[in-house]
Structure formats: C-alpha cells, structure tokens
Amino acid sequence: MAKDFLHELRWxxxxxxxxxGVxxxxxxxxxxxxxxxxxxADSLHVGNLVQIMLLTHFQRCGHIPIALVGGATGMVGDPSGKKSERQLQDEDSLRHNVACIRAQLARFIDLDGGGAMLVNNHDWFKDIGFLAFIRDVGKHITVNYMMAKDSVKNRLETGISFTEFSxxxxxxxxxxxxxxxxxVRLQMGGSDQWGNITTGTELIRRMDGGEAHAITSxxxxxxxxxxxGKSEGGNxxxxxxxxxPYRFYQFWLNTSDADAERAVRIFTTWEQAEVEARIAEHAKAPHLRTLQKALAEDITRRxxxxxxxxxxxRASEFLFKPWTxxxxxxxPLxxxxxxxxxxPGYTTVADPSEVKEGELQGVSLKQIEDSISVQKLLARTGFLASFSEARRAIREGSIAVNGVKVTDEQQLLGGQDLIGGKYLLLQRGKKSYFLVKVGEV
RNA sequence: GGGGAGAUACCCAAGCGGCCAACGGGGGCAGACUGUAAAUCUGCUGCUUCACAGCUUCGUAGGUUCGAAUCCUGCUCUCCCCA
Structure with a gap:
C-alpha cells in the first residue's frame, strides 16, 4: 500500500x-x-536539498519522479527572487554543470527505474526557433497575465530584460x-516557483486542453x-x-535544536513514528545531541x-575530544x-629556494626544522589570510598547535613539534582545523 | 535638453583641511558561559614579524596646500526634479 504523498508532505x-484536485x-x-x-554551478548545494527531498518522498510514495536540468532555461535566467539581471552562461559550462548535477541527483533518487529519469530541456529547446516559439507558445498567454506574476512585478521598478521576462x-x-x-501531470518546486509553474499549467490547458497540477514547498x-544552507565559510x-564530507557532516551536526527538529522531518526518510521518537529522545537529553548526530549521519551517508x-x-569524535x-x-599514522x-591543509614545498623571504605563501620542511614562528606558519600556509590576522588571532587566544593553546606571538615551532615527523595540527577556535603536512623532500 | 543630489572599507552609514586606517550599525571571526545548540556579555574586524612607525585605502585622473576622504578641475557612473 503506497503512502499518501500529500499527507507525507504535510506532516x-x-x-x-x-x-x-492534486x-x-x-x-x-x-x-x-x-x-x-x-x-x-557544477554542483548543487544544501539549498537544493529540499527539492531533492520532494522528489525522494514522491518516489517513496509510489510515484514517478523526473528531474529536469535547465540546460536551456539556465541560458535565460529566472527573475524569481533576483533583484538584478542575471549573468548568462555559455553553452560549454552549462553542459559540464548539467553532467555533474545529474550524478549528484542520482545519489538520492533512483533515476533509472519505472519511468523515472533525468531530462535536459536543452534537448527540446535547441531545435525550436524564435519565430516558432512566439507563434506556437507565446500566442496562448497574454502579457497582462505574465506581468501579474510576482517575479515580474517585483522587477518592474528596477527593470527587467525581455529575456528574463520571457x-x-x-x-x-x-x-x-x-x-x-x-x-507528466505535476510540477513541484519551491514556493518562489509558483508563478512559473502555474504558467505551465495554464499553457497545458490552453494549448492542449489538458489538466496539470502544481505543488510547492x-x-x-x-x-x-x-x-x-549558508554557514561558516559560505555555501x-x-x-x-x-x-x-567531514565539513558536510559538521554542517548538519551544528544544527541548532530548533532547526534540527524541522530538519529531520524534511531531510530524512524516517517514518513519522521514528521521527517523533527521536525528537522526544533528544528533548530529554539535548546536550547529547543525538538528533543532530543522527541527522548528520543519515544525510551524509546518503x-x-x-x-x-x-x-x-571518526574525525569529528577525535577532533572534538580533548587530548594531550x-x-x-x-x-596511528x-x-x-x-x-x-x-x-583543509597545506603540504610543505620540497625546495626551500622556491620560497622567497617576504613572500606570503609557502613553507618548506627546512624552515620548520630551523624553527618558524607560529604566526608565520599560520599566514604562510594559507590557514589565515595575513600576518596581521595571525597575530590578532594569537592575541585573541584562539590559536592552538597540536591541541596546545598558543599564548605568545613570538612562539617558535621546530622539527620536534611535527607529529610522526610529518604533521602539525593547527586550530583556530573550536571548530576550525588545519593540517600542515610535510611533503616529499 | 535644463536643474539638483550623490559615489566612503563585505553591506548600510557618519566624516567636509591636520587629533582619520577613518564614528556608529549590520554582517563576519574569536573569547566567556554551554551541549561542536540557542540566548547573553566581551574583544577583534586594511597591510607590513607590532611600531606614540611606515605603507596602501574614501568612484577615477590630475591640481591647490607643509598637510586632503575633506578644497579646485576634467572624466565615469547612480539617483531625483522640470521639459
């Protein structure tokens, strides 16, 4: 017995x-x-994950998901939610992006069975000429109708090109x-896509007399x-x-309690009873972070x-456990x-002569063995952006080397600090780690 | 076409001849408290191995001055009003 998709979405x-009528x-x-x-871009991000989950739940309810990659629409640019005209992309980079996205979607949705598939709208748009399009399609929709959409209305003041209008x-x-x-009878998407989707259902009705539906999240x-979806250090x-994968896992692990409860509903495929049980368990002992851990593991695994x-x-447990x-x-190595x-990390360069004094980038093994200041190491390995920033960070007491807090700006490191003769673990704050590794000499 | 206002660091926004690397807010980073949570409080937020020092930075190119983000001129761009 297939589950009721709408009921699934509601809870x-x-x-x-x-x-x-859906x-x-x-x-x-x-x-x-x-x-x-x-x-x-050539990768999706967690912001797209909601839509991916819509398709995932859709499929699990016995329906047939189809992912469309906008090879053609990507060349036009969606005005929805954008304040200004969008930069157009060339065909080559689009082709590359489409291929990469295809692989990512396949991690979550079975795109090969029972009619499920991935399509690229460039395949059917590439052969449609401008005149044919405005005659066969444009004829059915009035400009008045198009201008009434929020995505267009919001841009009427600041300006919108004909391209994005279309x-x-x-x-x-x-x-x-x-x-x-x-x-296909149904299109889904984020709530900002409502206007675009209903233009589609309207076209189907007027052109073919057909009935089609829309659902938004x-x-x-x-x-x-x-x-x-935005977190320390961007997307x-x-x-x-x-x-x-470590940072991806960490992103979910760092979810606040309030967000975690909503996130497990949306991003996991657990049954309702299991979700509620886990939330209840978490509420009893929030400091154990069981919900965040389960959430992070589940998504990262998929x-x-x-x-x-x-x-x-393993890396998380290790890094966030105090050690000497x-x-x-x-x-073990x-x-x-x-x-x-x-x-993230940095590998020392082989030849010390490659590194010029005064240059910001670059550290060699020899420099470390001859002793190097923490401050210099932080900047030259690229962990921090400049000497000044490194100095500030040390003054703030946020830097640790091999787990030991650095208090002196002038503190020196030498070959004896290398773990196993090979590694230095740098740390800024609790969450930001950096590994310096000795490369081939 | 005529008239007016403006362009300051990631964003907003003060400053209108030296005390300005530039008030304040947001954002970001860090510290304390905690639970790798939230809230709160505190510090930092141009570069230079730090320095009552130097250097680069207030749209852009020049100029005046001992000294300019601040004054003058050209240029570019944005906004408003009238036609």
Missing part, C-alpha cells in the same frame, strides 16, 4: 501550496511529477513538452530567520571537492556513502591520512 512541513490525481495511481534544477514562458513550455511526451529559513555544496560517513564521524600532545602522537581528507 513533514513540506507543503506550501497545491492546485485544487489529491484526487495522486490517489488514482502513480503520477509522473518533475522538478527543475538550475545548472548555475523566462516563465520558456519554463512553462517545459511542462507542456513533458506533459505531451511523457505524460515552503521557503526554508533557520529559526533565527536567516537563510538556511555547503554536495560536491566532495567543494565541501569535504550523499557520500558509508565509508565517508565513518571517516567523518602525547595522545596525539600515539595516534593511518588516522592522520584520514584527517588529511577531512580538513
């Missing part, structure tokens, strides 16, 4: 708006529904095309009102090269896989190699 807090449509049997993703037609036609060729913000990406989660958890230098030295992948 998870994922339902914002829906067109009348309930009946979904009750009649498996429905094909799609969500579009913007290929503005965006809703282009996206709307996607829906028409998918409806015709694949029988609420815009997600944190409990303190700030945007969800959290799904791509491991941009955001290491994105990066079992092995990466284990490493992230001796304990640090006792750690293999563990340090794991750490290298988790936190």
């Amino acid at each position: 998870r807090g994922l339902l914002h708006e829906a067109t009348p 309930e009946e449509l979904l009750a009649r049997g498996p429905v094909k529904g799609y969500i579009g993703f913007d290929p503005t 965006y809703q037609l282009v996206q709307g036609y996607d829906f028409v095309h998918l409806h015709r060729t694949l029988g 609420p815009l997600l913000t944190k409990a303190d009102g700030t945007k969800f 959290i990406w799904l791509d491991a090269r941009r955001t290491s 994105l990066h896989g079992e092995e990466e989660v284990r490493e992230a958890v 230098v001796d304990q640090l030295r006792a750690y 293999k563990f340090w190699q794991t750490l290298e992948e988790c936190i």
Whole structure:
C-alpha cells in the first residue's frame, strides 16, 4: 500500500501550496511529477536539498519522479527572487554543470527505474526557433497575465530584460513538452516557483486542453530567520571537492535544536513514528545531541556513502575530544591520512629556494626544522589570510598547535613539534582545523 | 535638453583641511558561559614579524596646500526634479 504523498508532505512541513484536485490525481495511481534544477554551478548545494527531498518522498510514495536540468532555461535566467539581471552562461559550462548535477541527483533518487529519469530541456529547446516559439507558445498567454506574476512585478521598478521576462514562458513550455511526451501531470518546486509553474499549467490547458497540477514547498529559513544552507565559510555544496564530507557532516551536526527538529522531518526518510521518537529522545537529553548526530549521519551517508560517513564521524569524535600532545602522537599514522581528507591543509614545498623571504605563501620542511614562528606558519600556509590576522588571532587566544593553546606571538615551532615527523595540527577556535603536512623532500 | 543630489572599507552609514586606517550599525571571526545548540556579555574586524612607525585605502585622473576622504578641475557612473 503506497503512502499518501500529500499527507507525507504535510506532516513533514513540506507543503506550501497545491492546485485544487492534486489529491484526487495522486490517489488514482502513480503520477509522473518533475522538478527543475538550475545548472548555475557544477554542483548543487544544501539549498537544493529540499527539492531533492520532494522528489525522494514522491518516489517513496509510489510515484514517478523526473528531474529536469535547465540546460536551456539556465541560458535565460529566472527573475524569481533576483533583484538584478542575471549573468548568462555559455553553452560549454552549462553542459559540464548539467553532467555533474545529474550524478549528484542520482545519489538520492533512483533515476533509472519505472519511468523515472533525468531530462535536459536543452534537448527540446535547441531545435525550436524564435519565430516558432512566439507563434506556437507565446500566442496562448497574454502579457497582462505574465506581468501579474510576482517575479515580474517585483522587477518592474528596477527593470527587467525581455529575456528574463520571457523566462516563465520558456519554463512553462517545459511542462507542456513533458506533459505531451511523457505524460507528466505535476510540477513541484519551491514556493518562489509558483508563478512559473502555474504558467505551465495554464499553457497545458490552453494549448492542449489538458489538466496539470502544481505543488510547492515552503521557503526554508533557520529559526533565527536567516537563510538556511549558508554557514561558516559560505555555501555547503554536495560536491566532495567543494565541501569535504567531514565539513558536510559538521554542517548538519551544528544544527541548532530548533532547526534540527524541522530538519529531520524534511531531510530524512524516517517514518513519522521514528521521527517523533527521536525528537522526544533528544528533548530529554539535548546536550547529547543525538538528533543532530543522527541527522548528520543519515544525510551524509546518503550523499557520500558509508565509508565517508565513518571517516567523518571518526574525525569529528577525535577532533572534538580533548587530548594531550602525547595522545596525539600515539595516534596511528593511518588516522592522520584520514584527517588529511577531512580538513583543509597545506603540504610543505620540497625546495626551500622556491620560497622567497617576504613572500606570503609557502613553507618548506627546512624552515620548520630551523624553527618558524607560529604566526608565520599560520599566514604562510594559507590557514589565515595575513600576518596581521595571525597575530590578532594569537592575541585573541584562539590559536592552538597540536591541541596546545598558543599564548605568545613570538612562539617558535621546530622539527620536534611535527607529529610522526610529518604533521602539525593547527586550530583556530573550536571548530576550525588545519593540517600542515610535510611533503616529499 | 535644463536643474539638483550623490559615489566612503563585505553591506548600510557618519566624516567636509591636520587629533582619520577613518564614528556608529549590520554582517563576519574569536573569547566567556554551554551541549561542536540557542540566548547573553566581551574583544577583534586594511597591510607590513607590532611600531606614540611606515605603507596602501574614501568612484577615477590630475591640481591647490607643509598637510586632503575633506578644497579646485576634467572624466565615469547612480539617483531625483522640470521639459
């Protein structure tokens, strides 16, 4: 017995708006529904995760998810939520972005079975000429209708190009095309997409006399009102090269209590009873952070896989447990190699002559062995931006080397500080770690 | 086309000849308290191995001055009003 998708969305807090009649449509049997993703970068980020979860839950309720990557719409630019005209992308970078996003989506949604698939709207737009488009599609929608959309209205004062104005037609036609060729009856998206989606349903009605539906999810913000998905040091990406699995795990682990409760509803696939049980358990002993841990593990596992989660958890447990230098030295070398992948780092250059005095970048093994000030090391390895910043950080008492707080700006380090002759663990504050590694000599 | 206002650090915004590396707020970072949470309080937030020092920075290019973010001129851009 398939679960009721709308009911699922409601208790998870994922339902914002829906067109009348969706309930009946979904009750009649498996429905094909799609969500579009913007290929503005070669990786999605946690902000896109809500939409990914919509598709995930959709599929788990027995329906057929279709992911659309906007190879064509990405060339136009969606005015929704944007204050100014968007920078256009060239075709090559779009192609690359689309390929990368495809791989990421496949981590969460089965895109190969039972009609589920990934489509690229560039495939059908590339052969449509301008005249054909404005005659066949543009004819059915009035400018008045288009101007009434919030995305357009909000830009009328500051200005909007014809290109972005046309965006809703282009996206709307996607829906028409998918409806015709694949029988797609539903489009989902964030609440800011409502206007674009309903242009699509309207086009389907006028062009083909068909009936199509829309569901949107609420815009997600944190409990303190700030945007969800941005964290210390900017965007959290799904791509491991941009955001290491460790940092991804840490992002979720750092979720506040209030946000964690909402997050487990939205981002996990746990059943309602399990979600409620875990929230209750967490409420009894919030300091144990069981909810954050479970949440972080669950999402990281689905994105990066079992092995990466284990490493992230191990590194986290290690880094946030107090230890002495001796304990640090006792750690197996293999563990340090794991750490290298988790936190940012710097590898010493082989030839000391490559590093010129006065240059900001670069440290060699010889310089460390000859003794180097902490301040210099912080700046030259790129952990901190400048000597001044390094000095300030030390004065603030936020720097530690190998777990020992540095109090003296002039403090020197030497070869004896290298752990296993190879590593130096730098730390700023509690959460920011940096690993200096001795490279090949 | 005519008239007016403005461009200051990540953002907003003071300053209108030396005491200005530039008030204040936001944001960011750190410290204390905690639970790698929230709230609160405190510090830091241009660079230079630190310094009542030097250097770069107040749209841009010049100029006046012992001395300019502050005064003058050209240029670029933004906004407002009248046609």
